[in-house]
Amino acid sequence: MNLLVCISKTPETTAKIGFTDGDSKFNEEGVQFIMNPYDEWYALVRAIELKESVGGKVVAINVGPASNDVVIRKALAIGADEAVRINAQPQSAMTTAKYIADYAKEGNFDIVFLGKETIDYNGSEVGSMLAEYLDLPFFSYASKLEMDGSKAIITRDVEGGQETAEYTGSFVLSAAKGLAEQRIPNMRGIMMAKRKPLNVIEPTITEDLSVVVKYELPEAKSGVKMLDADDMDELVRLLHEEAKVI
Amino acid sequence: MDTITADTKHHISSKTDQYQHHDYYQIDELLSEDHLLARDAVRDWVKKEISPIIESYSEKAECPQHLYKGLAEIGAFGPSLPIEYGGGGMDEIAYGIIMQELERGDSGIRSMASVQGSLVMYPIYRFGSEEQKQKYLPKLGSGEYIGCFGLTEPDHGSNPSGMTTSFVEDGDDIILNGAKMWITNSPVADIAVVWAKGPDGAIKGIIVEKGMEGFSAPEIHGKWSLRASITGELVFEDVRVPKSNILPNVSGLKGPLSCLSKARYGIAWGAIGAALDCYDSALRYTKEREQFGKALAGFQLTQKKLAEMITEITKAQLMVWRLGTLANKGKATPAQISMAKRNSCHMALNVAREARQMHGGMGITNEYPIMRHMMNLETVLTYEGTHDIHLLITGMDVTGINAFK
Ligand SMILES: Cc1cc2nc3c(=O)[nH]c(=O)nc-3n(C[C@H](O)[C@H](O)[C@H](O)COP(=O)(O)OP(=O)(O)OC[C@H]3O[C@@H](n4cnc5c(N)ncnc54)[C@H](O)[C@@H]3O)c2cc1C
Numbered sequence: 294m295n296l297l298v299c300i301s302k303t304p305e306t307t308a309k310i311g312f313t314d315g316d317s318k319f320n321e322e323g324v325q326f327i328m329n330p331y332d333e334w335y336a337l338v339r340a341i342e343l344k345e346s347v348g349g350k351v352v353a354i355n356v357g358p359a360s361n362d363v364v365i366r367k368a369l370a371i372g373a374d375e376a377v378r379i380n381a382q383p384q385s386a387m388t389t390a391k392y393i394a395d396y397a398k399e400g401n402f403d404i405v406f407l408g409k410e411t412i413d414y415n416g417s418e419v420g421s422m423l424a425e426y427l428d429l430p431f432f433s434y435a436s437k438l439e440m441d442g443s444k445a446i447i448t449r450d451v452e453g454g455q456e457t458a459e460y461t462g463s464f465v466l467s468a469a470k471g472l473a474e475q476r477i478p479n480m481r482g483i484m485m486a487k488r489k490p491l492n493v494i495e496p497t498i499t500e501d502l503s504v505v506v507k508y509e510l511p512e513a514k515s516g517v518k519m520l521d522a523d524d525m526d527e528l529v530r531l532l533h534e535e536a537k538v539i
Numbered sequence: 540m541d542t543i544t545a546d547t548k549h550h551i552s553s554k555t556d557q558y559q560h561h562d563y564y565q566i567d568e569l570l571s572e573d574h575l576l577a578r579d580a581v582r583d584w585v586k587k588e589i590s591p592i593i594e595s596y597s598e599k600a601e602c603p604q605h606l607y608k609g610l611a612e613i614g615a616f617g618p619s620l621p622i623e624y625g626g627g628g629m630d631e632i633a634y635g636i637i638m639q640e641l642e643r644g645d646s647g648i649r650s651m652a653s654v655q656g657s658l659v660m661y662p663i664y665r666f667g668s669e670e671q672k673q674k675y676l677p678k679l680g681s682g683e684y685i686g687c688f689g690l691t692e693p694d695h696g697s698n699p700s701g702m703t704t705s706f707v708e709d710g711d712d713i714i715l716n717g718a719k720m721w722i723t724n725s726p727v728a729d730i731a732v733v734w735a736k737g738p739d740g741a742i743k744g745i746i747v748e749k750g751m752e753g754f755s756a757p758e759i760h761g762k763w764s765l766r767a768s769i770t771g772e773l774v775f776e777d778v779r780v781p782k783s784n785i786l787p788n789v790s791g792l793k794g795p796l797s798c799l800s801k802a803r804y805g806i807a808w809g810a811i812g813a814a815l816d817c818y819d820s821a822l823r824y825t826k827e828r829e830q831f832g833k834a835l836a837g838f839q840l841t842q843k844k845l846a847e848m849i850t851e852i853t854k855a856q857l858m859v860w861r862l863g864t865l866a867n868k869g870k871a872t873p874a875q876i877s878m879a880k881r882n883s884c885h886m887a888l889n890v891a892r893e894a895r896q897m898h899g900g901m902g903i904t905n906e907y908p909i910m911r912h913m914m915n916l917e918t919v920l921t922y923e924g925t926h927d928i929h930l931l932i933t934g935m936d937v938t939g940i941n942a943f944k
Contacts, residue, residue, distance in 0.1 A: 305560075307559055325560055327579075362572065363572050363575055363576065366572055366576060367576055367579075370576055370580075475583075475587075477580050477583045477584050477587070477613065478576065478580045479580065479612055479613045479614045480577060480580075480613065480614025480615075480618050480627040480629060480633075480637070481614055481622070481627060483573055483576045483577055483580065483614075483629075484573070484622070484627060484628050484629060486576075487573070
């Protein structure tokens with residue numbers, strides 16, 4: 294099978310979040326970056342497992358600057374066969390999806406994998422847009438993927454239960470928890486990754502339709518307020534006016 | 540690579556390892572992509588495989604033997620040896636970083652890997668015949684065989700040249716007699732690289748295999764340090780070993796000493812890992828714990844301790860980075876390695892002791908890793924040349940005068 298896995302770079306989960314440029318840009322200063330866990334643990338690993346069982350090739354793709362190469366190398370160390378970096382600063386879900394689609398169109402991929410969302414912007418948009426650009430069906434939030442010959446059996450977690458779909462043909466799939474289990478690369482994989490191709494290509498031209506105007510952090514949580522046990526009126530007032538829960 | 544099996548389940552703790560990255564001088568910028576990937580991979584592996592079980596194994600003084608296979612799979616055995624001989628083909632800095640991340644988890648687990656890679660695989664690779672290399676190295680690299688290194692004797696620790704373990708020749712064999720003490724991995728080892736004096740008095744390295752008649756490896760009990768690493772003796776009573784098991788390409792004390800240089804280098808990096816874990820815990824604890832109406836971290840005395848810890852850690856990090864750069868060029872001298880080994884171990888033990896106090900009563904429990912690291916570091920300060928012996932090495936190096944005897 295010919296498999297494409299979209300991987301992105303996200304801030305490490307404990308990173309301090311701040312903004313620059315009039316609160317319109319995330320401040321990357323001093324932030325540690327990791328591969329988006331949904332891409333790494335589930336999408337990439339399931340693709341590698343499929344390749345290992347039925348043969349074929351796994352290509353990892355990222356839209357980003359050269360500083361993303363370390364994350365891409367990690368994908369190769371975990372077991373992707375080759376990688377592509379589209380040399381552009383990702384702006385919006387739409388441009389990212391368009392760049393990847395323009396590459397994927399040429400590649401004749403059986404399945405295009407990606408994580409259900411990135412853990413930074415949580416947009417969950419690239420997958421559906423990518424499927425649209427490629428004119429392929431989209432299976433989102435998949436927690437299980439099995440192949441029965443050329444037929445794919447996909448399980449999605451839906452509210453209060455599960456949905457199972459079957460499909461024969463190429464498709465785009467976004468990975469949720471359960472699709473696979475994290476694989477930690479070993480030293481041999483890390484050394485082998487150096488010899489695997491990482492091709493850098495320039496983006497196709499696309500115009501952004503939206504711009505980010507402003508980011509805001511949630512208000513800092515205030516501490517617990519202690520009230521006198523006899524002061525019921527004050528408690529009720531605060532529940533009404535401050536906590537706004539009644 | 541899920542190595543947590545049914546029989547380790549009762550060791551699993553519910554705490555999560557919250558360790559974060561500390562890099563005050565942006566030393567990451569001095570590292571390559573391989574180094575960063577290796578660091579993150581081993582850190583993830585430690586969080587998954589070591590942190591959840593280590594307090595329990597340590598408390599019970601049991602060795603998590605399933606980790607030998609796990610260490611092999613991640614590539615912690617001989618990472619800087621060539622791939623064709625079971626190693627990882629990486630550079631010396633990568634080797635150091637791997638040791639540091641392992642020791643961030645536990646010094647005992649790092650010791651399991653140090654011994655296998657630097658004290659067993661390395662001498663076979665460096666001094667062994669091609670036949671010996673083919674026979675043992677791939678199996679040691681994959682964890683199929685566990686190895687140990689026998690130099691120290693009951694009456695000869697800091698002064699190994701006085702060893703009494705010796706052999707005589709008998710046709711195609713040798714007959715080995717003597718005893719070794721304090722040998723990491725020995726009770727579970729399949730092979731031992733043993734240093735013994737031959738008929739001419741020269742020290743030779745001999746590969747002794749488990750099951751050879753007259754050879755036993757009883758466990759040493761009662762250690763309050765490196766409790767998750769198994770330690771034992773090696774006892775040889777007229778053990779008949781084929782001459783083909785002698786490492787052909789070395790004679791004299793430089794054999795074991797060159798292995799020690801390799802392992803000490805790893806310890807110089809490794810001990811910083813234990814210090815980092817103690818600092819990490821102390822920083823988090825004192826920011827959360829309040830006394831006298833504010834977080835402990837807000838008091839000047841606490842800040843002095845934290846500031847000094849990260850200063851000392853940063854100095855040690857820079858020292859080993861430079862040592863690694865020299866080692867990559869084949870230019871790190873044994874005396875330079877001694878200095879870094881001594882400095883890192885002493886620094887780490889001091890950091891652990893300060894961190895212990897900063898956790899108050901909690902600091903003596905296994906809720907936090909401090910006491911375990913602190914007890915472990917007493918061994919790390921002692922083995923592979925004690926704190927004072929390394930000082931004498933530096934002293935001799937700068938004065939040219941031997942003060943050992
Ligand atoms: C848990 C553990 C694991 C170990 N694993 C191994 C192993 O795998 N293989 C192996 O071969 N060995 C191993 N060792 C042994 C270790 O290397 C020795 O314990 C160490 O070299 C010190 O030797 P010793 O214990 O005999 O102490 P001694 O040599 O008796 O030293 C006692 C004290 O005297 C001091 N001293 C000695 N000589 C001098 C001097 N000239 N001037 C001033 N002070 C001096 C020392 O610094 C020390 O403080 C291990 C030890 C431990 C505790």
